[in-house]
Amino acid sequence: MADLVIVGAGPQALALSCLLLQKRPRLRRRLRIVDPSGRWLSRWQRQMEQYEIPWLRSPSPHHPHPNAHALRQFAQSRQRSRQLEGPYGLPHTDLFGDFCRQVISEYRLTDCVLAASVDRIRLPQLGSGPMALTLNDGTTLATGRLVIATGSGTPLMPAWVGEIAGDHPPEALQHSDRIHLPSLLSLRGQRILIVGGGLTSAHLVLGALRRGALVHLLCRRTLKHKPFDADPGWLGPKDLKAFHAEPCMRRRQRQVLEARDGGSITPETAAQLRQAQRGGALQLHDHCEVHSARWCASHWSVRCTDGHGLEVDRIWLSTGHRQGVSQHPLLRQLQEQSPIDLVNDWPVLASDLRWPGSAVHVMGGLSALQIGPAARNLFGGREAAQRICRAVIKQ
Numbered sequence: 001m002a003d004l005v006i007v008g009a010g011p012q013a014l015a016l017s018c019l020l021l022q023k024r025p026r027l028r029r030r031l032r033i034v035d036p037s038g039r040w041l042s043r044w045q046r047q048m049e050q051y052e053i054p055w056l057r058s059p060s061p062h063h064p065h066p067n068a069h070a071l072r073q074f075a076q077s078r079q080r081s082r083q084l085e086g087p088y089g090l091p092h093t094d095l096f097g098d099f100c101r102q103v104i105s106e107y108r109l110t111d112c113v114l115a116a117s118v119d120r121i122r123l124p125q126l127g128s129g130p131m132a133l134t135l136n137d138g139t140t141l142a143t144g145r146l147v148i149a150t151g152s153g154t155p156l157m158p159a160w161v162g163e164i165a166g167d168h169p170p171e172a173l174q175h176s177d178r179i180h181l182p183s184l185l186s187l188r189g190q191r192i193l194i195v196g197g198g199l200t201s202a203h204l205v206l207g208a209l210r211r212g213a214l215v216h217l218l219c220r221r222t223l224k225h226k227p228f229d230a231d232p233g234w235l236g237p238k239d240l241k242a243f244h245a246e247p248c249m250r251r252r253q254r255q256v257l258e259a260r261d262g263g264s265i266t267p268e269t270a271a272q273l274r275q276a277q278r279g280g281a282l283q284l285h286d287h288c289e290v291h292s293a294r295w296c297a298s299h300w301s302v303r304c305t306d307g308h309g310l311e312v313d314r315i316w317l318s319t320g321h322r323q324g325v326s327q328h329p330l331l332r333q334l335q336e337q338s339p340i341d342l343v344n345d346w347p348v349l350a351s352d353l354r355w356p357g358s359a360v361h362v363m364g365g366l367s368a369l370q371i372g373p374a375a376r377n378l379f380g381g382r383e384a385a386q387r388i389c390r391a392v393i394k395q
């Protein structure tokens with residue numbers, strides 16, 4: 001039996017594993033990490049690669065090592081400080097990757113990820129005792145404590161997609177999750193409609209333009225420019241103190257949604273988009289949504305809510321993910337076995353991120369009612385790791 005199983009081997013799980021091993025080295029023997037890829041940070045690496053992201057959006061202290069200065073020190077010791085961009089030291093993607101490999105090796109975690117996915121959770125019948133996890137190969141794993149660190153939710157598809165009649169080639173309409181820019185060698189002359197106003201849509205625009213496409217970017221409001229996902233006040237006590245003092249979870253949820261404010265792009269990316277607009281390869285349609293789309297044998301005929309029409313070869317949906325207990329296969333099971341309060345599908349967790357009445361903790365976006373707007377980011381991973389680690393040690 002394991003003392004602790006972590007489901008998922010992304011940056012949040014890595015932050016928790018390192019902190020736990022730093023504080024309680026003897027936990028190593030009874031810690032299990034499970035991810036279908038069988039390795040650390042597979043989804044993280046894939047998303048950086050698929051959108052050809054040159055550097056992170058988060059500042060240099062945000063990473064999985066317990067010491068916030070460790071990434072900067074790593075860069076300095078290897079004469080790579082110029083790979084920390086601007087006043088916040090945004091790490092270049094390859095620097096961050098090399099640093100994480102070093103962290104994994106420092107904490108002797110390299111071969112610790114079991115290649116499997118957790119399909120089912122059975123909580124103990126009487127409230128205490130081990131819980132049973134069923135893996136995708138049918139085997140079971142018993143554990144005293146569980147951490148769910150499985151990252152983003154399910155792709156969010158706009159309603160008009162469900163109303164498209166007839167067939168179309170799969171590559172003609174794709175959610176951003178499915179797009180892998182390096183596999184698209186040339187898009188010369190292709191007309192691409194990209195829907196969405198977040199940073200992923202901007203990376204897709206730039207990737208498509210580099211390949212010779214003509215791009216229409218459709219945003220339902222004005223493109224917002226911000227250095228980070230949420231204002232810097234949310235990455236420290238300035239805004240978080242009042243957030244944590246707020247007893248009403250509905251109000252907390254409103255604050256999280258307002259702070260994230262839909263999606264935004266960085267000022268540098270905004271400048272690149274403006275340049276492309278001036279060059280004529282990019283047309284920006286703001287305050288506009290797709291009303292309907294029809295596949296006409298070789299291209300899309302799209303009608304927009306502002307009344308104008310577009311003819312394009314591909315549509316890329318950068319419309320984000322839906323996060324909620326009902327969208328998450330494991331949390332849905334927990335809610336059936338041990339129901340807790342939800343606020344519009346978000347779980348009301350205990351302050352140590354425990355699913356109340358169980359020994360299951362939740363990291364990532366669905367801990368936002370406790371961690372705040374940056375719960376799904378690297379910052380959120382560090383905060384969540386601290387809270388869960390304290391709970392494990394106190395036991």
Ligand SMILES: Cc1cc2nc3c(=O)[nH]c(=O)nc-3n(C[C@H](O)[C@H](O)[C@H](O)COP(=O)(O)OP(=O)(O)OC[C@H]3O[C@@H](n4cnc5c(N)ncnc54)[C@H](O)[C@@H]3O)c2cc1C
Nearest residue numbers: 008009010011012035043056057058117118150151377378
């Ligand atoms: C394009 C893009 C760029 C981003 N850039 C930044 C940035 O610069 N800075 C920042 O702070 N944040 C950034 N983010 C947010 C980023 O996704 C998170 O910071 C980070 O990936 C979250 O880590 P995680 O461990 O929660 O999830 P993930 O990295 O998604 O890892 C979760 C893991 O869980 C596994 N898993 C899922 N279900 C199961 C299961 N049932 N059983 C076992 N394993 C399972 C998955 O396979 C995956 O490997 C970015 C997001 C995107 C999409």
